[in-house]
Amino acid sequence: MLTIFRARICNFPNPENAQDFPDGFLAVSDTGKISDYGKWDKNKQKQYRQKQCKIIDYSNYVIVPAFIDMHLHLPQFHLRGHYGVSLLDWLKEYIIPAENTLTVPEKTESFIRTFFQEMWRSGTTTALIFSSNSMHFTDQAFKVARKIGFRAIIGKVMTDNKFSSMKMPVEKTEKSIRESIELYNKWHGCDDLLYYAFSPRFGPAATEKLLRQVGDFAYKNNAYIHTHLAETTGEIELIRNLFPRYKTYTEFYYKNNILGPKTIVAHAIYLKESEYKLLAKTHTKVAHCPSSNFFLHSGLANTQKMEDYGIQMGLGSDVGAGPSFSLFTIMRDAYYVRNIPPAQAFYYATLGAARALGLDDRIGSFNKGKDADFVVVKYPYWCNKDVSRTRLLSQLMFRGDDHLTIETYTRGKKVYQKIG
Template identity: 35%
Template sequence: MSDTITAVRAALLHFIADPAITGDQAYQYFPDGLLIVKNGYVDQIGDAEQLLPLLPQSITVNHYPNCLITPGFIDTHIHYPQTGMIASYGEQLLDWLDKYTFPAEMAFVNQAHAAEVAEVFLDELLRNGTTTALVFGTVHPESVDAFFSQAQQRKLRMIAGKVMMDRQAPEALLDTPDASYQQSKALIERWHQQDRLLYAVTPRFAITSSNEQLAKAGQLLQEFPDVYLHTHLSENTDEIELIKQLFPDAEDYLDVYDKHQLLGSQSIFAHGVHLCDDQCRRLAETDSALAFCPSSNLFLGSGLFDLAKMEKYGVKVGMGTDVGAGTSFSLLQTLGDGYKVSQLKGQQLSPLKSFYLASLGGAKALNLDSKIGNFAKGKEADFVVLDYQATPLIKYRLEHTTDLAEKLFVLTMLGDDRAVAATYIMGQLAYQKEKV
């Protein structure tokens, strides 16, 4: 069988390390670059003038003038069942869950409804250049079946799981420790490692899981050591106070999870806004990761994530849109909010670090950097083409930029889904913006 070769030409950027640590050595940039994909995997990147003569004449080059190719964006925390309730007004976390989230999630007992929402959700991800996401389902196994079925059809690398929730929520959304274990186990056996799909054991957060259920989550991680753990941590001060009441024997919020063996290299905790030094140290020791969700944290008034503190302790960090408390599927907009959060903390989030967090940083947080996150030879060829002329304002502003970092910053501050010209999955075009 002959090889399938795709060649895409534009400016090209990817990261090989964290720019906060290695500076300009952290990335490769080709002002006129060529990405060559063979059978869905990265084969070569480099200057277009050097690589074009090496291509067989039969290969068509997809040329995107005035555009930038980057690895596909990686969203390390998002809720697909909340797609239909994004931009719901006026509450902080716990009241917001009761008023909007739980009622919306009750409908996912119906697999046809779940499939319909999953289709809209995945369309939005691709339209925004997101090619991998760590995704919450609902308590219903049907929600996960529907999501994975849709993701599999699109050949996407996605991670998802059924919510485990046995208290502190409406009766219609509760399972039991044993039922959550049995249902999660069946879903793992059905979906984990099927094509590009991966499973995450998903207790919603410690408030809605008893000690018995968290122990079952830990049991699943022991029995299936290559699955993920995905939950929430220290998002909101009222949440943290309730945790103290519910788990009086725990030293702190993170310790609740730690006592149940839920920390590790495949454990991702969303938010981590209010963490002390000891908790940061423990996350780093166990190689656990945090999802930085600035848009959601601002929207719910939860607080300001301390990225510099996480860098100090060496905690892995990826970016999360956290839709539906997050107000956009766009990781460009999320990076813009991340910059603003850092400003409020008296810190600076550089444009290069931003794009690192949305690509290789996210891949490292998900322990998937051997497969995705940059254009190293042999990586899965998921990538996004960003349009430097997406809007009149972006086009005008970029005419006044002087270097790459400034161009990236403009994209994070002024960009959104309109800036995505195309999204490719395994080297194949999966989304293309309609020409106006």
Template identity: 30%
Template sequence: MKVFVGTIVHSTWEEPMNILQNTALGVHDSEIVFIEAAQRLEDLKTKYSFIDSDITYLTSSQFMMPGMVDTHIHASQFPNNGIKLDLSLLDWLNTYTFPTEAMFSDVKVAQCVYPKVVERLLKNGTTTAAYYATLHLEASKVLAQVVHDRGQRALIGKVNMMVNCPEYYRESSITESVSETEDFIFFIKKLQTPLIKPVITPRFAVACSLDQMKQLGQLAKKHDCHIQTHLCETQAEVTWIQELFPWSKSYTDVYDTAGLLGAKTIMAHCVWIEEQELKRLKECNTGVAHCPNSNISIRSGHCDVRQLICRGIKVGLATDCSGGYSSSMLDSLRRALDVSKSLSIQRQNYQFLTLPEVFRLATLGGAQVVNMEDRIGNFEIGKEFDSLLIDFEVPRSPLDIFDKDTLEDKIHKFLYNGDDRNIVQVYVAGRCVINNKNCT
């Protein structure tokens, strides 16, 4: 049993940021078993049979929050983070991104890069990530093994692509694509961990034939897998889709026809999406990964997240490295606010997103998008304990705290200005996977 006593901050669907002071939170193995007022601590000791040594008392400069969920990240693009952002999407892919991903044909590249990816994300407080690997089967297995060994929660996909992409970086046939994807699914299952799930990953409709997407959709149904891809990222991409699939009603219709829409599907971007497409996403309960840094950095456009929320569509946040230059979900949270406020400048009476709302998108919203809101995302009883211990006053903290600051002020300052230095412990399923202080 682990018991934490102090300030607990999380989201519910009714309240985007719920600050609970003097609260006791109990964890048995991986599961949250109680969250009660600290005044009841003696009664809780008796009821749950724990002792003083099981209790961690948070200081006045600390609080706990749920781990953050990155709903869309290209692990293989990590070497390009912070560089090569001078082109728009399609040129950027061909000039910089495909050559980098092609390097993973050498498993040694994967063995070098992927441990750095997972370690960086954990340090930044990302307890769950929806990863794109590459089309290389063995390198994708390396990513899965690294995630398993470090104890992160993840969806991991071997990328599928075979048309409108370089000869040096494409699958040779639909048979190969489906066969190796199923091989990867079996590899994930052999890891025998509930923390890692395979995700069917057609890169985007530009790079996949309809028959390939249909067969991948059938594979997802066969194994009850998640699905992830890109949708309506740029205007040029949307135009090209209409040329490639002239029979389709829309970009979304292509995926719908292929059988790729559903409650376990994650669509990244959705910047240039039309009304009927939004309606169909809602009908299928498909989630959207909002990638604000990437959408700005490669000039894709501003996604109207308020519109998605108002239509009842599931939305989470994502870094989309390396289109997004930062692997920190705190950066994604801040850029989401920037994009929303930019839209409010352009549109009269536009209701921009608030900090508590994007806090929820980074945690509970992301959990919903990856179809895990019954297991993670906040501190409800029965959920697994994915959590961050935050400290405002660590050495070399980027935060300036003043006597006048309320507790809410301090939490907001962390969300706006904090970084990995303030994240002193990271827990996934009750296990401490990052520890910058004494922890058992």
């Protein structure tokens, strides 16, 4: 049996154009797959009424594909909005002390559950997530995600290089690798929703030995790698001092084998021409995190350059440095970094990110056979069914926030409903 969601349907199959069916529908099967979508014309009405499908009338609402967050940190989400002078100060002052306390599984289940629910509340159903250094905490994150049905790529943070006075955990290289592989074996692809990403925190906190071992394992097993790159000038200075034989930060990653089509680097702000070339050559993906970059005054990523080089990207909230889970907010900030049309911003928040993560056969857009991951969104005030596509997307992008999210569905199942 199919369920028909009648609504204004917007879909973002490419960066240039959006599809818009002002009186549209989305047909979802019992198994949570998209069976059809488009214009709710007489033929479709007759066809689906004859089949006695359940029809849910959302004609006063807009339905868009659910959002994909390409970069955020589970142990930091309660620390959003803490003022910090710069990335390294903020890490030292707030983040590292907090991450170090999250190790007891019994105490952390509700914390983790809230994190996933906050994403659903914002219309996000898929995320690439940094956990903490704790194997148990990371294991617990997977358990909670499986229990509630959240789609996630999660990784335990790896740090085996003491680079500052910061109380960042310094693991033995072997232990860090062993625990990560154990988690990978247990969780990667254990169902259709969960994957593992090897997650060296960032260049200064990793040894060359660790990166090489991660790179070799990931290459042999086609595994994800998730890390940060060139977020601040201070970080680049650290790389220069710690690893002087590399010409650039990106070359440090490249020569230690961690760049590739399944590697996602967050931020990528301060890059030289040769570094864009290395990212493009290795088909490495970028998580563009404009809100976090504004918050910590890290700088502006050159997304035009990334597009020119054909580097695939998506958007990341980078919670907790980013103050909001809402991809509407991140899209708006992406526009403030560089003037991009709303349809393009929506593409990066949906199918663009799915492609970057290699999950576009299942999510990111409305296509027959894909998982029915979507968000029911309210029209912003002073905006109604009659507005043009361009105006609607612009209004959602500039005025949208989690208050516009009415319901969120993943694989056809309602996982969030706004109260009141």
